[in-house]
Amino acid sequence: MFGSTFLIALRQLRRNLMRSILTVLGIVIGIGAVIAIVTLGSGATMKVTSEISSLGRNLLIVMRGVRERSPGPVSAVAPAFDAADVDAIRRELADISAVAPTASRRLVAIAGNVNWTTNVIGATPDYFTVREWPVTQGRAFTEAEEKSGRLLCVLGRTTADELFGGQEPVGVKIRLGRQSCEVVGILATKGQSTFGGDQDDLIIVPLKAFQRRLAGNTDIDIIYASASAPEITAEARRNLELLLRERRQIHKGEEDDFTIRDIKEITAVVERTTRTMTTFLGAVAAVSLLVGGIGIMNIMLVSVTERTREIGIRLAIGAEQRDILLQFLVEAVVVSALGGVFGIALGVVGSLIGAHFLNLPFVFEPAIIIIAFAFSSLVGIVFGYFPARRAAHLDPIEALRYE
Numbered sequence: 036m037f038g039s040t041f042l043i044a045l046r047q048l049r050r051n052l053m054r055s056i057l058t059v060l061g062i063v064i065g066i067g068a069v070i071a072i073v074t075l076g077s078g079a080t081m082k083v084t085s086e087i088s089s090l091g092r093n094l095l096i097v098m099r100g101v102r103e104r105s106p107g108p109v110s111a112v113a114p115a116f117d118a119a120d121v122d123a124i125r126r127e128l129a130d131i132s133a134v135a136p137t138a139s140r141r142l143v144a145i146a147g148n149v150n151w152t153t154n155v156i157g158a159t160p161d162y163f164t165v166r167e168w169p170v171t172q173g174r175a176f177t178e179a180e181e182k183s184g185r186l187l188c189v190l191g192r193t194t195a196d197e198l199f200g201g202q203e204p205v206g207v208k209i210r211l212g213r214q215s216c217e218v219v220g221i222l223a224t225k226g227q228s229t230f231g232g233d234q235d236d237l238i239i240v241p242l243k244a245f246q247r248r249l250a251g252n253t254d255i256d257i258i259y260a261s262a263s264a265p266e267i268t269a270e271a272r273r274n275l276e277l278l279l280r281e282r283r284q285i286h287k288g289e290e291d292d293f294t295i296r297d298i299k300e301i302t303a304v305v306e307r308t309t310r311t312m313t314t315f316l317g318a319v320a321a322v323s324l325l326v327g328g329i330g331i332m333n334i335m336l337v338s339v340t341e342r343t344r345e346i347g348i349r350l351a352i353g354a355e356q357r358d359i360l361l362q363f364l365v366e367a368v369v370v371s372a373l374g375g376v377f378g379i380a381l382g383v384v385g386s387l388i389g390a391h392f393l394n395l396p397f398v399f400e401p402a403i404i405i406i407a408f409a410f411s412s413l414v415g416i417v418f419g420y421f422p423a424r425r426a427a428h429l430d431p432i433e434a435l436r437y438e
Contacts, residue, residue, distance in 0.1 A: 051338075055370065058334045061327030062374025062414065063381055066407045068320035070382025071389060073403050076313025078386075078395035083309060084302050093262040094165065095131075095272055096296040097279070113283075113292035115254035120282055124260060127278060130271040135162035135259040138245055144238060145210040146198040153194050154237045155211055157245025165259045173205035173220030181241035186248055188216040191235035192224045214248050216240065265299070272297055324410065327374065328418035335367055335422035360427035367419020368412055375411030379404055 049055075099113045121136045137158045144151050162168075163175050176187045188209060195204050195218075204218045216238075225234040246253050262271040272295055279293055349359065383404075390397040 054334060058327075058330050058370055059374040059377065061330045062324065062371050062411055063378040065321065065324035065327050066375050066378025066411050067381030067385060068323060069317050070379060070403055070407055071385040072316045072320050073313055074382070074386035074398060074400065075389050075393065075395060076309060076316065077398040077400060078390050079393075080306055080309040080313070081396050081398055082394075083305050093132075093265055093268050093271075094298040095260040095262065095268070095275060096298070097258040097260065097275065098294050098296070099256065100292050100294050115256060116258055116293075117253060117255060120279065121255065121258060123278060123282060124258070124275065128271065128274050130263050130267050130274060131260050132263040133161045133165050133261045135159055135165040136242060136255040136257075137162060137259065138242065138250060138254055138256045140245075140250060142211050142249065144194065144198060146204075146207065149198050151194060151197045153191075153197075155245070155249065156237055156239050157242040157250070158239055159242050162239065162259065165261045168225065169223050170220040171223045173218070175220055176241050181243055184241070184243045184247055186211075186214055186216045186240060186244040188218045189220040189222060189239040190218055191222050191237040191239075193233050193235040194238055195221050197236075211238070211240070211249060268297060268299055321410075324414055328371075328414040331367055331370055331415060332418040332422060334370075335363060335419055336425070338366070339363065339422050339426045356427040360423045363423035363426050364416065364419050367423065368415035371411045371415030371419075372408075375408045378411065379407060382407070 097116070099115055115138075116136065118136070121134055124131055124134050135158055137156050139154055139156045141152060142155045144153055144155075156162075159181055160175060160178050163170065170189060173189075175189055176185075180187060188211070190198070190204060198204065198209065199207070205220065206218065208215050208217050210216065222235065222239070227233060240249070242255075260271070260275060262268040276291070276295055280291065283292060285291060350356075383399075387397055389395070
């Protein structure tokens with residue numbers, strides 16, 4: 036019985052082909068938009084979290100902040116960190132596995148007749164470990180070289196390309212301001228950061244050489260610290276905060292004059308934000324499904340009106356109300372299901388194209404495909420029920436009289 040009802044539904048849709056296509060189109064656009072938005076949103080989330088994770092795992096970033104001057108609300112930059120702070124972190128915090136103090140300055144790098152302004156970072160060898168940033172050409176400088184104050188350079192990929200083009204830079208000397216610096220290595224490519232900056236546009240030099248020969252002071256601007264394990268990152272952050280408050284003589288009730296950023300927390304916040312935006316945009320796109328459902332209801336009501344005599348004849352020769360109800364309900368579900376199938380195809384193809392042009396990873400989620408198809412079928416049932424019920428409850432005598 037259901038098979039014959041299904042064939043009748045297909046025959047009726049084919050009889051009014053253009054009207055059926057336009058009705059299906061509303062469902063196709065709604066399903067396609069929802070799938071494309073959710074898929075691209077998942078790709079954006081993956082890309083952003085991957086870029087944040089590239090900073091380093093279990094990473095804590097300590098930066099100096101501001102402090103109030105008395106009297107009045109005027110604020111000033113807090114004092115920089117120093118080597119004693121770094122030594123205290125290494126000595127007293129067992130849950131910190133590695134510490135990398137850094138200082139930085141924008142300087143002009145000169146190679147031959149090429150000048151390039153870039154960010155020069157003074158760091159210890161632990162910086163490459165904490166940031167999980169390997170050297171792909173040449174080598175990194177050693178701890179002995181850092182302590183000796185020898186000026187060596189490890190170039191980011193962008194800086195190396197700008198200064199040397201396609202030439203081999205390792206072993207060549209460049210100038211940073213007025214200081215000569217030997218290039219010993221090239222960093223692996225990390226690409227653009229989450230906030231739009233080029234992570235590969237930098238030069239890393241030994242911290243002591245940077246302080247003595249480039250900065251002229253012993254200030255440390257940022258301390259990178261790596262927790263021993265992911266599950267103790269929050270505890271490591273609390274211990275680090277308590278230690279620095281003690282060393283910087285910040286009394287109870289006073290605000291910190293430094294900031295500690297936890298990469299795991301930043302990643303979680305970004306994930307929540309992007310997923311919220313994706314859900315919101317997906318909900319907006321889902322409104323078009325309601326519009327498509329209203330279109331199905333409208334067309335089915337028109338179909339009931341057009342086929343009133345047919346319904347009267349079927350009822351007069353013995354068809355029951357549930358047979359009429361099932362026939363029109365199946366027609367509505369077929370329309371919405373076809374829209375769901377073509378909408379899924381449109382959404383997947385649109386996601387592939389969008390991911391390509393937006394430079395996002397394509398994240399295929401079978402769950403959203405199943406949900407979209409189920410929802411499109413549900414739209415057919417919900418919006419097709421009222422017209423089907425109206426057809427099933429027609430009076431056979433009145434239906435036969437209908438012109």
